[in-house]
Amino acid sequence: MTATISPSDVYDKNLNFLFGSGASFGLFPTLSLGIQTDEGKSWSLEDLATHFENTGDERLTPLFMHYYRACIDPAQKFTIASAEGDSVRESVVKNYSTFIKNILQILQHRKPMEKRCNLFTTNYDGCFPLVADKILQQGDTDFVLNDGARGFSRRYLQARNFNTFVCQTGIFERHQTSIPQINLVHVHGSVYWRKDGDNIVVEYDDDSLGGLLSVDVLGRLQAFSTALEDKGATLASLPFPAFTQVERDAFWMAYKKLPIVNPTKWKFHETVFEEHYYQMLRMLSYELEKPNAVLITFGFSFADEHILNLVKRSLSNPHLQVFICCYSAGSSERLSETFRGYNNVRCVVIEDGVMDFTAFNERVFFVSPPAPLTAPTPISISMPATAPISAAPQGGVA
Numbered sequence: 001m002t003a004t005i006s007p008s009d010v011y012d013k014n015l016n017f018l019f020g021s022g023a024s025f026g027l028f029p030t031l032s033l034g035i036q037t038d039e040g041k042s043w044s045l046e047d048l049a050t051h052f053e054n055t056g057d058e059r060l061t062p063l064f065m066h067y068y069r070a071c072i073d074p075a076q077k078f079t080i081a082s083a084e085g086d087s088v089r090e091s092v093v094k095n096y097s098t099f100i101k102n103i104l105q106i107l108q109h110r111k112p113m114e115k116r117c118n119l120f121t122t123n124y125d126g127c128f129p130l131v132a133d134k135i136l137q138q139g140d141t142d143f144v145l146n147d148g149a150r151g152f153s154r155r156y157l158q159a160r161n162f163n164t165f166v167c168q169t170g171i172f173e174r175h176q177t178s179i180p181q182i183n184l185v186h187v188h189g190s191v192y193w194r195k196d197g198d199n200i201v202v203e204y205d206d207d208s209l210g211g212l213l214s215v216d217v218l219g220r221l222q223a224f225s226t227a228l229e230d231k232g233a234t235l236a237s238l239p240f241p242a243f244t245q246v247e248r249d250a251f252w253m254a255y256k257k258l259p260i261v262n263p264t265k266w267k268f269h270e271t272v273f274e275e276h277y278y279q280m281l282r283m284l285s286y287e288l289e290k291p292n293a294v295l296i297t298f299g300f301s302f303a304d305e306h307i308l309n310l311v312k313r314s315l316s317n318p319h320l321q322v323f324i325c326c327y328s329a330g331s332s333e334r335l336s337e338t339f340r341g342y343n344n345v346r347c348v349v350i351e352d353g354v355m356d357f358t359a360f361n362e363r364v365f366f367v368s369p370p371a372p373l374t375a376p377t378p379i380s381i382s383m384p385a386t387a388p389i390s391a392a393p394q395g396g397v398a
Contacts, residue, residue, distance in 0.1 A: 005296060005323050005348065005365045011106045013294040013321075015117040016287050018307075022299025022327060023357055024125055026092040027083065028074050031263060031303075034231040035238065042231070046263040046303055053264045059224075061248050062241045064255060066225045067263065068212055075125035076191045080134055095357035096131040100182070104143050105367045107180035116165060116181040118287055120280070122188040122304060124260045129184065129192075129204065144181040149202040157193065157200040159279040187280045187307070193259035195272055200259065212254045217247060261304075281310055288314035298325040298360055302338065315342045322346070325364060328354050 021030045031045040043051075045067060052060035083089035107115040121128065132145040144166050149155035166179045186193075194201045213221070224241045227233045243251075259273050288295060288311065295311070302308045314320055322345045326332035332349040339345040350359055 004363065005325075007102070007106045007365070007367050010294045010296075011109055012111075012114075013292045014287065014290045015106070016284070016293065016295045017103075017117070017119045018284075018295060018297040018300050019119065019121040019123060020298070020300030021123055022301075023096070023121075024092065024123055024127055025299070025356070026088045027078065027127065028125060029070050031071070034229040035227060035233045035235070036231060038234070044303070049262075049264045059238065059240060061243065061251065062221060062224045063228075065213060065217070065221050065251060066228060068255060068258075069218065069221065069225065072124075072191065072258065072260065073212070075123075078125060078127075078130075080130050092357065093127070093131060095361055096127050097135060098361045099357075099365075100128070100132055100135060101141070102361065102365065102367045103182060104141060104180050107143075107182075112176065112178040113165065113167075115178045116183065118162075118183045118185060118283075120185045120187055120284055122261075122300065122307075124186060124188055124190045126190070126192060126204065132182075142179060144179050145184055146181055147184045147186075147202060151201075154196070155202045156196070157202055157276065159276065159283065162283065185280050185283065187261075187277060187284070188304075189258075189260035189273055189277070191258075191260070193273070195257070195259065198272060200272060200276060212251065217243070217251075281306060285310050285314060288320055289317050291319050293317065293320045295320065295322045296325065296365065297323070298355075298365075299327075299357070300324075301331070302335065308338070312339070312342070315339075315344055318344070320344055323348055325355055325360055327356075 021028070033043045033045055033048065035043050035048070037043055045063070049060065049063055049067070051057070052063060080093060083093050103117060103119075107117065119128065129145060129147060132143075135141055136143075146162060146164065147157075148159065148161045149157045150161050162183045162185065165181060168177045168179060169175065190202070192202050192204050194203060220241050220243065223239050227238050261277065284307070287293060293314075302311075311322065315322065322339075322342075324335050324339070324345065324347045326335055326347050326349045329349055329351070332347045336347045339347075348364055349355065350363060353359065355364065
């Protein structure tokens with residue numbers, strides 16, 4: 001059976017998105033590694049970090065140095081201008097812009113006071129706010145990207161700010177116009193967050209970002225990082241970089257100040273950030289419990305067990321529909337097994353290729369159809385094993 005996620009089927013629902021690292025692939029690496037397990041499978045960074053932590057392996061420190069160098073530091077230094085001139089990076093930025101504009105077109109057709117949706121992301125990069133700012137600068141689109149922060153010289157993050165909504169009125173207040181709003185919820189933190197006492201401050205123009213690793217440390221880390229990306233390497237061949245205890249302690253002292261979820265058991269180091277993390281999980285839970293709720297996931301592997309279990313619990317809501325957009329047929333099979341028995345889960349997969357961000361925008365979730373193709377491109381929705389095939393929704397092209 002072929003289908004797509006038609007905006008006409010979700011525009012009047014309580015619409016929620018959950019985006020993972022796959023959305024930013026091309027700008028930043030995912031947590032997948034090349035190094036192999038003894039069974040011949042590739043380690044993921046979170047699995048290897050958890051393994052090192054549980055076994056007391058001292059290579060945990062260089063692994064987190066690699067994680068910072070490869071994933072965090074590039075996100076801290078990213079700007080829209082830095083992607084210009086690189087076709088791959090420009091394509092990712094364009095995909096973020098296309099996705100935001102698709103959402104806004106959907107929201108424009110909703111009733112007043114209902115022109116909003118929630119965009120949950122485990123990414124801590126600035127792609128959504130920076131691209132949204134670029135769209136607003138063009139001056140032909142009016143919307144609000146609500147990141148939960150309020151203030152002037154210093155903007156503070158509070159969960160209650162996601163409940164606000166912006167309207168415009170006429171001069172004599174005889175009419176009101178709702179402004180489309182996207183609530184941007186960083187459930188794993190953001191590189192733009194900082195701890196300020198018992199509060200979280202959001203700063204998009206902080207010039208102090210980055211710089212945890214010296215040039216000398218980076219040089220000694222290179223062989224270790226190369227081995228992690230080598231599909232012919234195993235843990236037995238993974239080198240042990242020579243770092244002094246002073247260098248290790250200095251790294252951890254600086255690293256633990258970062259406002260992001262750690263890829264070992266998904267924990268924050270700071271209580272302030274952890275409290276906000278659980279507030280955002282509760283917000284996701286509340287949204288999925290609402291009538292006519294829809295959750296569309298993309299680039300998300302459900303490696304975060306907190307979110308996985310939360311979504312499973314929410315599936316007891318018979319009015320909730322979850323669409324899991326899978327990168328490949330293999331990931332579709334794995335996630336179909338993970339959600340076996342839940343009739344309100346659909347795993348969407350492109351049968352003749354992989355679902356990157358471009359394919360998601362052009363072939364799965366779009367408002368205006370792309371240019372006609374010479375032949376139809378099959379897209380399938382796979383069902384959990386116990387669910388009847390007839391239960392699959394009929395999609396259409398908006």
